[in-house]
Amino acid sequence: MEMILFLYILVFPCIRADARVHDSVIQRECKHTDLCPSYRENTAVTGLTDTKCNLFSGKWVHDVSYPLYDAADCPYINSQINCRPNGRPDSDYEKWKWQPDGCTIPRFNSNDMLEMLRGKRLLFVGDCISRGQFESMVCLLQAVIPSNKKVLVNGTSLITFKALDYNASVEFFWAPFLVQLETNKQGKTILDLDSIEKNGIYWKGADIMVFESSHWWDHTGGMDGQTWDMIIEGNKTFYNMDHMVAYRKALTSWKKWANSHIDFKKTMLFFRTMTPRHSSCLNVREPEKNTSADNPPLPPQVPILKKVLRRTNFPVVLLDVTGMTQLRKDAHPSKYDSPHPSGNGDCSHWCLPGVADIWNELLYSFVG
Template sequence: MMTLLKTYNHNDKQHQFSLPKRNFVTYAVYALIAVALLYLFVDPAAPPAAGSGATAASSTTTTKPSSSLPPSPYYEASSPIISTSSAAAPLCDYSDGEWVPDARPPLYDGTTCGAIKDDGRSCTANGRADTGYVHWRWQPRACDLPDFSADAFLRWLRNRHVAFVGDSLARNQAESLVCLLSSRSPSPPDLAHRSADGRFRRWVFRDDSGGNATVSVFWSPFLLKGVEKSERDGVRYNQVFLDAFDERWMSELHGIDAAVLSAGHWFRIPSVYHRGGRVVGCHGCDDYAAEFNRTVAESTSSFFSVFRDAVRRTLAEAARRHRHQSSSGAGGKKPQLVAFTTFSPSHFEGHWNEGAPCKKKADRELGYTETEMRKIVVEAVEEAASTMSSSNDSAQPLRFAALDVTALANMRPDGHPGPYMRKNPFAAAGNNTGDHRPVQHDCLHWCMPGPVDTFNQILLQTILLRAR
């Protein structure tokens, strides 16, 4: 400081400009304080923050789990960077991040939620003793994912209808949402409808002022019209009709405000494909080629191409019916959002039906199949969103979004039910009587509470963004 003052006074004499020494010291101190504050509070290298609440204060820097939490075999795995199309995704890229410790209890009790009372996702009720898998939350790298707010979701859903359409993972996500909403609903939801096999269900939350919020599940593993194989009945192949829609849910689209689609795993099962009233190909039927004529056997189709066609045609048909309803002035609701949950990897270590346990270590990289299935959904959603945004024939445009959960799901092999898909699994397998039959493990679906709740955490932010 003295050197600075001497230099300054020397310059004063040269330029015939004088400044009182006391004032100069004061100004210098003020300048240093300003520089210090600027350094402390402005970090040009820091990523912009988004969101609020408890997660807003969290750092995106990797933090080792505390000693009070069980060690996680997946925590050290680095997530592949996946960018979602800006035309079909929230402003925050929730697909790229890491799981970080969270000691808070889950929002609901899996042993008391009525939506999963009789299902294989209530892992604690079925005897799973370890609970470390519930004490993790997803932290995106470039922003924050706000905590799930049942109050906010119920406010948006008041007098609205959200439907989950697709396979058993769609059902898993629907049950998660019902349990999450039940944590804040003034009264338990009414199970307004349940099919005999449980694949079609509808819950209604009612409030004191007469409003209602509806959550439905529609079983449609191919999204298109299809008939599932049945080993019990000797039917070894799915029958998929590529030019026909599944009207069991598509005909209800006019009464749905948000449709959340989830499909993919059933397309990997041996299937026969139909179009125009004739068989046009098959997948996984090489060992049974004698059952088909040579032309069909040699035109074996890639399930990737069939899945891509099914996703694109489904989204295009949803947009077409939305435009038709708008232009015709037909009554009823018009869907506001069609969201597609991307492929959720399984973690079987061996064959799923031979007692294969779930992997104890997370995959550091997605496999080719998972990568392609995810890519198909993201690109199809982007295409549908672009097509809709370029059309001006609807006063209430239909929004499309991809719930990109593939990477975050890939890192959570501990979140599956494993053997706890039924009560007392080891006793049921006869292991206590010396009959050591393999215990079947579920390494596809998700425990509740568990990682699947994060799917709905992202869904809420997607809905709120589209609503704005």
Template sequence: MKQNWLKSVYNQNQFVFKLGLTVMLVGLGLIFLLSQSSNEIPNIFHNGINSHVVDTDDLVESVKDLSQIHQKDNGTEKCDIFDGEWVPNLGSLAYTNNTCKWIESHQNCMENGRTDIGYMYWKWKPKACELLRFDAKKFLEMMRDQSWAFVGDSIIRNQFHSFICLISQVEEAVVLYHDDEYHDQKWRFPTHNLTVSVIWSPFLAKSDVFEDKNGVSSPDIHVHVDILDKIWTEQYHTWDYILFSCGKWFTKPTFYYERNSILGCHACEGKHTDLGIDFAYRKTLKSLFRYIIESNHKATIFYRTATPDHFENGTWSTGGTCDRTVPANEGEFELTYFDRILQEVELQEVSKVEAEAFIKGLKVKLLDVMKLSLLRPDGHPGPLRQFDPFAKDKKAKVQYDCLHWCLPGPIDYWNDLLMNMVVNG
């Protein structure tokens, strides 16, 4: 059906283009015949008013304009907002740590002592178009009486706080709820009756897991790949827009269950089969998307890709660091083995559900931030998860965070992309 409709639109565009071109060529011929002795077009419809002198070059340009419209209508000119580069930003920041009081302390890099500011003054520029900055006023008007939810791991919470900071430049947010660890939160922008929630569900599936404030998780993680986490499923039908994301937690040592029986594991020792992260991640995404399709809830769903870290000379737990102050060049950083697996699974599974959702009148879209994030090793808190960690000892060994993102920083452009996807349908 969709292909027949597209073919019909294409044929109509072809007919309109050919008709317009024919009319203009006939006009050019008439003009030529009537203007053999003059460079000006005679007034052939004299009505007592000076007629406009038409330049034949204008008509030629009109034909070109019509041709360009024809090309665009047939989809030959497209803009992939996820394919671009970082360029210097000479404009002002959307917000600062002084104008947004909602930045979590371990992502408030300037407050914690970061002295270089250049990392904040770059913008993402798609190759074929301009990316509109997040317009909080316009967004609030569009989202009157709506509800949003960010569901996933601590990086989704990182993006959530960027989202809150961007909107709060126009209207102050009111906190309605938070749990003791501030993992789960609900906010409201009262003038527009917009509610925004964040739900911590690092696997999106039922799991036995714990994480402390320093990002250290429990050693034994158990995940049921066929049972979604009820902390978000019980609220799912109350949301109009939902952004899901997970991925990084699947790289941790984990035991996998299906139908309450153990299937195997990842990076475990013992008698269980190591199934790898692609097996569990794919199973979980299939469960998620099956739930979305079968629920028939008419929300707009976004799935954000997993994001790269930029640890060098080690990892989170082995002393890895990230001290860069400028964006990387194309090809300077490569996706890790695990990140490549995560992205492959995401692209495949989201592509499948997008097609199925379209048929059922549902909206499921991919927010692909992998490439633009890979080029920003300078955007992480690094050693500045705490305030002035080297105050007492310049050589102190501190935990580097090369996974989460400074606010403000590159992560704000994830929400620029998100807003463009909402505004452009």
């Protein structure tokens, strides 16, 4: 029987695992012993139900040794999330680390991570939030690479950072829906829920994959508008399909692609949950102590994603960052999303350095 492993990056216990391959996978993922789970079989679902540490149950702790890099030394940050050069006067939002209850996350070590990536591809797939995580990873790594030993290659949908001495690449592929979004001869934008192969061509062969798809499914009107004119599924065309129904179907197509095209003996697969939009974030200077009525409710994308992943027949690690980022209203660009600040601004994306660096510390602890 194929292994079924659903990890909430030790946020939640492992839900399913086949005993024959269980040990080798967990040993690969648990170099840092304080993050390794304890095991027992659940009579309802074969798998793990206990862990020593719930990585996403915790708090933000002020730490003056952060950030892990200086934005001024990293030329790869998109201007929209490069907040201090855009005029943001405070810097405390950069100086918070995540402290889980009962354990400690290993501090990111750039040289160590580069050695883990030697001869490998690390691929991020998703929207602008995923691009922020990609840029964070590039900033973390490039600081220890000589200028003549690194290169950034920009393509139409694919951006690739290469660490030449390590024969390693960190890549970002723009696919906010994962499935294809195309324009027909009549100029109509079509979301094809069954079509993922054109995107998947660029994903094949990556050694570490981090997927995300969430924010663009919320575009239903108003300022954002709707991204597509019609949806195709099979030989049927829809003009008013519920967005969350379409989201579930797109995830199912992604699941089928992953099952058919990923060699799980070689590749580690991650999926990150949605980060919240806050209604206002201007002049917020520190994290919330706990989830309050002012924070947005759990996005519907999160339970849909978890339900789809529970039904996979392959190993996937869920980076469940939703709760921890709900507390970080202070870490958005707000009006400092451009060199000409105005209004309340952006309460959706995340400043760099900042929250995305912590996601990569979590990723680092799993890859090790």
